[in-house]
Amino acid sequence: MEAPPLERKLAAILAADVEGYSRLMNVDEVQTLATLTSHRTIVDALIENAHGQIFGTAGDSVLAEFPSIVHAFNSAVAIQQAMWRANRELSEDRRMNFRIGINVGDVLVKNGDIFGDGVNIAARLEGLADVGGICVTRGVRDHLRDRVDATFEDLGEHSIKNIARPLRVFRVIFDPEAEPVLDMELPPVGMPEESSSVEQSVAHDPEGDNEGHRVEVAFWESVQQSDDPAEYALYLERFPNGQFVELAAARLENGGPGDHDPGVEVAFWETVRDAGNPEMIEAYLAKYPQGQFSELANIMLGELRQN
Structure with a gap:
C-alpha cells in the first residue's frame, strides 16, 4: 500500500485545553458535556473566522493551525474574551475555562492530522498558561510586539519535554472583559451554529471582493510549497494586503518553507x-x-x- 503523502509547512499553531475538565466530569457528566458543546460552538466559530483549520478535538482539547501569527493570536484573545462572557451566564460550579498556547514553526501534515515539534511546543505552552490565559514563544512575541493591543510578560526559559533546547516563554497580558475584536457575531451560549468555510465567510462579507479572494488563494496554493524566494516576493508584490502576507514574508526571509530548522x-x-x-x-x-x-x-x- 502506498504511504500517504507528507505535507510540510510553516504555520502558527494554537493549542487549547479546558482547565479542571476531569473534576467537572466527576461532578456532573451530562451538564459538563452540555457546557463543553456550547463553549466549543463559540471556540470553533472564532477559529474558522480567523482562517484557522481545526485538526484535533480530542475530548476537551483543541488544536488548530493558522496561515498567520496575527490571526492565531487574535483568535486566542477573542476565545478567552468570549469564554469570559459565556461563563457569566453560568453558575460557578459549571464555568469552563481554557488555557491556550501559541507557537510558530514547521509542522507535518499526514492523514488529516498535524504533528511535529511545532505542535508539541504549542501544547506544552498551553500547560504553562494561567486559567483563562495565553502563553507564547519568543518568536511569536517578537512578531506580534508592535502589531497587537497586548503586552507580554517574560516568564523566562522553560525546559519542555521532548524538546532539546529551553524555550523562552511569555504570558500575554490582555483585557479578558473587553469585546472580542474578530469581525463576527458570536452565537448565543448553548445554540450551535453551522460551521463556515473561508469561502462562506467571504461570501457573506458585503464589502469583500470574492473573485479577488479566490485569485489570491489560488495563487498562494500554487507557491506555498516552493523553495524559490522569488515566488514569495511575487505574492507580496501582487497581494500586499493579502491574508498570507506574514507567512510569505517569513518564507521570503528564510528562503523557503523552513528547511533551515x-x-x-x-x-x-x-x-x-x-x-x-x-x-x-x-x-x-x-x-x-x-x-x-x-x-x-x-x-x-x-x-x-x-x-
Missing part, C-alpha cells in the same frame, strides 16, 4: 523511521541527502529492499 528534519525522520516504508525513506534522502540520519536511512532502505 533542524527540528523539521528530526520530525520528518521520526515519521519515516516509524513507517518503515521505502518510498518515505527515499523521500527523506531526497530532501536531506547530507542529513544527520542519512547513513541510517540508507541502511534501513537497503534492508527493506532485501525483504
Whole structure:
C-alpha cells in the first residue's frame, strides 16, 4: 500500500485545553458535556473566522493551525474574551475555562492530522498558561510586539519535554472583559451554529471582493510549497494586503518553507523511521541527502529492499 503523502509547512499553531475538565466530569457528566458543546460552538466559530483549520478535538482539547501569527493570536484573545462572557451566564460550579498556547514553526501534515515539534511546543505552552490565559514563544512575541493591543510578560526559559533546547516563554497580558475584536457575531451560549468555510465567510462579507479572494488563494496554493524566494516576493508584490502576507514574508526571509530548522528534519525522520516504508525513506534522502540520519536511512532502505 502506498504511504500517504507528507505535507510540510510553516504555520502558527494554537493549542487549547479546558482547565479542571476531569473534576467537572466527576461532578456532573451530562451538564459538563452540555457546557463543553456550547463553549466549543463559540471556540470553533472564532477559529474558522480567523482562517484557522481545526485538526484535533480530542475530548476537551483543541488544536488548530493558522496561515498567520496575527490571526492565531487574535483568535486566542477573542476565545478567552468570549469564554469570559459565556461563563457569566453560568453558575460557578459549571464555568469552563481554557488555557491556550501559541507557537510558530514547521509542522507535518499526514492523514488529516498535524504533528511535529511545532505542535508539541504549542501544547506544552498551553500547560504553562494561567486559567483563562495565553502563553507564547519568543518568536511569536517578537512578531506580534508592535502589531497587537497586548503586552507580554517574560516568564523566562522553560525546559519542555521532548524538546532539546529551553524555550523562552511569555504570558500575554490582555483585557479578558473587553469585546472580542474578530469581525463576527458570536452565537448565543448553548445554540450551535453551522460551521463556515473561508469561502462562506467571504461570501457573506458585503464589502469583500470574492473573485479577488479566490485569485489570491489560488495563487498562494500554487507557491506555498516552493523553495524559490522569488515566488514569495511575487505574492507580496501582487497581494500586499493579502491574508498570507506574514507567512510569505517569513518564507521570503528564510528562503523557503523552513528547511533551515533542524527540528523539521528530526520530525520528518521520526515519521519515516516509524513507517518503515521505502518510498518515505527515499523521500527523506531526497530532501536531506547530507542529513544527520542519512547513513541510517540508507541502511534501513537497503534492508527493506532485501525483504
